[in-house]
Amino acid sequence: MTSVRAQKDLDSTWKMNLTILLLVSLFSGFILAQEEVEAPTEAQPCHPDMCELLKELGTLREKLEAVETRLTDSENKEKTKVIFSAATGGSRAIGPFDADSTLIYKTVITNIGEAYSPVTGTFVAPVAGVYYFTMFYHAGGAHEGKLLLYKNTQLMIMTHDKRSEFDGADNGGNAAFLELQPGDEVYVRMAANSHVWGTDYHTTFSGFLVAQM
Template identity: 35%
Template structure:
């Protein structure tokens, strides 16, 4: 009987030892799985960092685009008289016309106190101006770029009301100044209908 008990204890001990040293789970396989999982996690972290960098670069580009877009919105249009009616001139010298009735001034490049448009950016611009006079008078207005005449309108003592209009496309550098001048000994007329006006806008930057 004692011998049988010893045999049974030996068998049970062998079984336990086998379970301890030869488990059902393959440790090497599980370690490989953990390693693969760590590699996947690291890859995801790298991709996440790359995505963050891409988003930051995209945000910077959007901000720059918005800023450039705002800078490139340049346009103005103004009539000579803010209210009422009357003539300007004649005087014995040329006179810069100051257009007080501002219809639009996007970009604030036109100064209604001086009548001067100052180019904020290098680009190609379009300008147009109109002049009006009554019968028997002479009207002559020139568009000036930094004091140099670009084009003009002229009406010499028409039998009835006279009108003139001209326009030009110019390349301007930042700081270039555009304005119109009334010739000496001539005059122009304006009223709430804004017969005499000055307009310009940026076509595209350079």
């Protein structure tokens, strides 16, 4: 059902583009003629019908240029794809540390658009839009597990599990939709005196562009 609908949308887009191309071809001769005709002067007044025709052709050209611009903008938005997913990597406990620290997810699983950096652990929004982010962790029970998701310097969400002597392992996670502007940064901080288990599979940070604005 989805493939049929996608095919119909594709056919509709092609028909729209074909219609515009036909209109451009139809009036290109008139537009070129308009550009070649000298502006009317007192010595050479143009025929009233010709003047009206040239005026209408000028208006039509402006409308066609506006449609072309909108189509170009729409195509650019459709081409913008931002999807990433990364894991901490390794096979060891990360933390606990005396202060909050940015958690760097070194093992890149997917990074379409190259907006996430495995060097800094930071996602930088390439375009304005609404993005969806998730963070999950696995940790032992000897220390608390506490991760904080930031947008620039603002805390947005967190996931937290206290230390427990009776619970050998903990798992936690959270997710949020964030409205971002180009250049906004999103990253995960591990709270002081907390820890997570670092592997290629358990502790992950992911996100993708939901809608461009």
